[in-house]
Structures are given as C-alpha cells and as structure tokens.
Amino acid sequence: MNAQVTSVEAILVDLPTIRAHQLSMATMRQQTMVIVRLRSSDGIEGIGEATTIGGLSYGEESPEGIKLTIDRYLAPALAGHDATNINAAMVKLNKAARGNRFAKSGIETALLDAQGKRLGVPVSALLGGAVRKTLPVLWTLASGDTGRDIEEAEMLLAERRHHTFKLKIGRRSVREDVAHVSKIKAALGDRAKVTVDVNQAWSEIDAAAGIASLEAAGIDLIEQPTPREHRGALARLAARFIVPIMADEGITGPEDALDLTRDACADVFALKIAKAGGIYAMMRTAAVADAAGVQLYGGTMLEGSIGSIASAHGFSALPQLSWGTELFGPLLLKDDIVTARPAYRDFDLHLPEGPGLGLQIDEDKLAFYRRDKDA
Ligand code: MUC
Ligand code: MG
Structure with a gap:
C-alpha cells in the first residue's frame, strides 16, 4: 500500500x-x-x-x-x-x-x-475492534433554569434518549447550586442518575461543603470540583467522600494519569480524545487508569458529529468504560455538516457501520x- x-x-x-x-x-x-x-x-x-x-x-x-x-x-x-x-x-x-x-x-x-x-474497515477495527457497538450517553441540563431543566429531563426520559443527567454548576453560590441540583434530583428520583460538573469553580472549602450536601441529596458523581492544578485538594476530597470524584480538566494524557493515580486524586477519569492528543493517546491514558483500578468515563468537548463519532470509535475499543459517555454534542447542535446524523436511541449512541468513521460530509x-x- x-x-x-x-x-x-x-x-x-x-x-x-x-x-x-x-x-x-x-x-x-x-x-x-x-x-x-x-x-x-x-x-x-x-x-x-x-x-x-x-x-x-x-x-x-x-x-x-x-x-x-x-x-x-x-x-x-x-x-x-x-x-x-x-x-x-x-x-x-x-x-x-x-x-x-x-x-x-x-x-x-x-x-x-x-x-x-x-x-x-471501521476506525474501531483499526484500534483492535469494538468491545461494544453502542455507548450509553448522558445529557447535560444547562439551560440555567431549574424548571426548564426538569422539563427537559422528563421529555428525554420519556423519549428513552437519556437516563443520566449532568448538571453544570459553579456559576452561582454553592447554596444556590445545591438547591438547584437537589430540586432536580428530587423531581427525577430513582428514574435517573444525576451528576454534577463544577468545571473547577470551587475552592476546596466550598467543595467540602457543596459535596457534603450533594452527597446527601443522592448525586451520583462529582466532576472536577476544584482547579485542575490543585491535585492535593482533589485527593483530599476523593478520600473524604463516598460519592465518586471525577477528574476532567485535571487529566489530559497518560502522564497526568500516572501522577493522579500515584496520589489517589480521583475515583474516575474523564477521557477525551482532544485532551489526550488523539484516540491512541486517549487509549494509553485509559491503560494507566486500568492498571490503577480507576474507573473510566467517555468525555466530550461538545464536538459535532465527526469528533463525537471519532471519540465513540475510541471508547468502543476500551476494555472498561464503567461510567458510560457524554457524547451528546451532535444533539446540542441545530444542524449538522454530515449527510447522516449519528443515531441515538434507547439511551445509547449507535456506532455507524461504514468504513473509517462511517460519516460523509454534506458539502x-x-x-x-x-x-x-x-x-
Ligand atoms: C466538560 O467539562 O465536561 C461536557 C458536557 C458539557 O456540557 O460540557 C462538557 C465539558
Ligand atoms: Mg467536565
């Protein structure tokens, strides 16, 4: 060739x-x-x-x-x-x-x-083969309005599109954020998992108070509560609480994974192909996590269909993906630049079957x- x-x-x-x-x-x-x-x-x-x-x-x-x-x-x-x-x-x-x-x-x-x-052959075949052909996908409720978020979640549950919801917090006070999240969790009850992503906005002191309340409200996962540089803070929070703590901005590639696992900084890692520098680097990052017994989550930079399906091929090939994915980027966009948009049904993203990514540009x-x- x-x-x-x-x-x-x-x-x-x-x-x-x-x-x-x-x-x-x-x-x-x-x-x-x-x-x-x-x-x-x-x-x-x-x-x-x-x-x-x-x-x-x-x-x-x-x-x-x-x-x-x-x-x-x-x-x-x-x-x-x-x-x-x-x-x-x-x-x-x-x-x-x-x-x-x-x-x-x-x-x-x-x-x-x-x-x-x-x-x-599909990209997943170039990576050694897909362990799974469909990937669970959560939805992020981030309209900024509690009532609207609950309506959105109810609609998506009824459509069987998502059963896990991530709430973006950290803009408002800890008290306001906790009230917002708790209302949504109370409305959805056991019908849905609810996670939060603070995107580094809390100090360690805010995080300790916020996570205690969120844990009591039944939240399933806390993502990057503190600044990515503050690894000690993340480690102390992970040791202090039962609710799992996930590193996102704090982990890019395998070298970060090695440091974070050495210091027991997080229970879960959010993998992203962009953060790692590609699918292969993402897979090397996952290998370090696997070696340390850290659980994995398929993250997104809110890419459109091409980036999301590339991520999906990578995530499909991982031996372990305990926390599913958030590859909902294409669904957040009003339109697309590919001829056939990715298929989401029954709470999962379905990998396209064609060669390569399995997508064509709509010129x-x-x-x-x-x-x-x-x-
Ligand atoms: C992030 O930090 O995880 C993922 C979902 C979402 O709404 O934002 C992203 C980025
Ligand atoms: Mg995040």
Whole structure:
C-alpha cells in the first residue's frame, strides 16, 4: 500500500446550539468546530475534528489557534508523509510541535478515517475492534433554569434518549447550586442518575461543603470540583467522600494519569480524545487508569458529529468504560455538516457501520456553515 499525504485543510465551522448552554466559565449559543480534511495521493480523503468549548475560556487552544497551528505547522510537517502509517505520522507531528493536542487529535482522526476507508474497515477495527457497538450517553441540563431543566429531563426520559443527567454548576453560590441540583434530583428520583460538573469553580472549602450536601441529596458523581492544578485538594476530597470524584480538566494524557493515580486524586477519569492528543493517546491514558483500578468515563468537548463519532470509535475499543459517555454534542447542535446524523436511541449512541468513521460530509451544509464562505 502506498499513499502520501497531499494536503491537510482546516476549516472553521460555526453551528448554532438548540438552546443556550451554560457552563461555569462560558455560555454557548453556538459551537465552533475545526474540521480537518486530509487528502492523500491514492485519492482517499479522511475527515477529522478539533473542537473546544467557549473560545479560550475552557482549554488552552482556541478554534482560530488550532486552524493556524494546522495550516502553518502541522500540515507542512505531514506533506508527503506516508498516510498509512499513523504512528509515524504522530511522532512527526509531536516533533514539529509541542502540545497542541486538540489540533493533533483532529489530524489523527482524519488519518484513521482515511486508513479505514482505504482498508474498508471501521476506525474501531483499526484500534483492535469494538468491545461494544453502542455507548450509553448522558445529557447535560444547562439551560440555567431549574424548571426548564426538569422539563427537559422528563421529555428525554420519556423519549428513552437519556437516563443520566449532568448538571453544570459553579456559576452561582454553592447554596444556590445545591438547591438547584437537589430540586432536580428530587423531581427525577430513582428514574435517573444525576451528576454534577463544577468545571473547577470551587475552592476546596466550598467543595467540602457543596459535596457534603450533594452527597446527601443522592448525586451520583462529582466532576472536577476544584482547579485542575490543585491535585492535593482533589485527593483530599476523593478520600473524604463516598460519592465518586471525577477528574476532567485535571487529566489530559497518560502522564497526568500516572501522577493522579500515584496520589489517589480521583475515583474516575474523564477521557477525551482532544485532551489526550488523539484516540491512541486517549487509549494509553485509559491503560494507566486500568492498571490503577480507576474507573473510566467517555468525555466530550461538545464536538459535532465527526469528533463525537471519532471519540465513540475510541471508547468502543476500551476494555472498561464503567461510567458510560457524554457524547451528546451532535444533539446540542441545530444542524449538522454530515449527510447522516449519528443515531441515538434507547439511551445509547449507535456506532455507524461504514468504513473509517462511517460519516460523509454534506458539502452544501459545510459550504453554508463555514466561517470563510464570504472570503
Ligand atoms: C466538560 O467539562 O465536561 C461536557 C458536557 C458539557 O456540557 O460540557 C462538557 C465539558
Ligand atoms: Mg467536565
């Protein structure tokens, strides 16, 4: 097999969300995705996605920065490279640029998609095979309004789309947040699991008080209550409470996993392909967690369909995924840039079956939503 990378294109795409989505650090009314199109000399194109949340307010790479990094540094580094050797391509990218894991993840996805199409197999097969063909998916209630969140949860339970709900907190006072969460949990009772994501907004003192109340209210999981740098705080909270504590912003790749497991900082790790720098790096992170007996959760950067399905292929291949996933990104968007949107039913996301990611770009939609269409 012989194929060289001929071009890597990074396209900024802005898609509106179905409602405002409030996190502790940003309110999203649209999502900006960086779509990667990687072409090779055998005529095969791979697609990938590198997406973050709230510009630079969540992560260290902005959509515009990701595009610049790809255009200026990563695409030239890959030009002429063997498109079929993904490990060697990633070594090359890691030499060409430090960090920039979101950008690298988007390119790795495109390489895997192309290779899957070339061989006529799904991306999960390139990862050794899917342990599961469907993935449980939770929904995040983040309208900012308690009554509206309860209505939304009731509707989604009735539609059998989600039975686990994550609440984004940390914007308001601990007392207000606890009251909001407790009302929702009381309304849903045992019919749903309820988790919270504080997105680093609490001090250790706030967290101790907040988690005590949330535990008493029957909340199932507490995600990243304290700043990611404060690993000691996370470890003390994990030791203090029975309700499991999950690290999200605090864990990127395998090196973080090693440090966090060594110091017993968290009961659960949120894995994301973008944070780790690609699917393979996410899987290496999972291996460290498995070795330490830490449970795993399939996280999202609220990617659209391409990034979410890439994550799904990766998560499908993990031996352990005790906490399911939150790959609901496509459902938060009003429209899509793929021809067939991912299938969600009976509380699960169903992996597409076709070669590569199993997705096709809808060229008209891409042309409509790309930011540079007027250029
Ligand atoms: C995060 O921090 O987990 C996941 C779901 C959601 O609403 O935001 C993301 C990011
Ligand atoms: Mg989180």
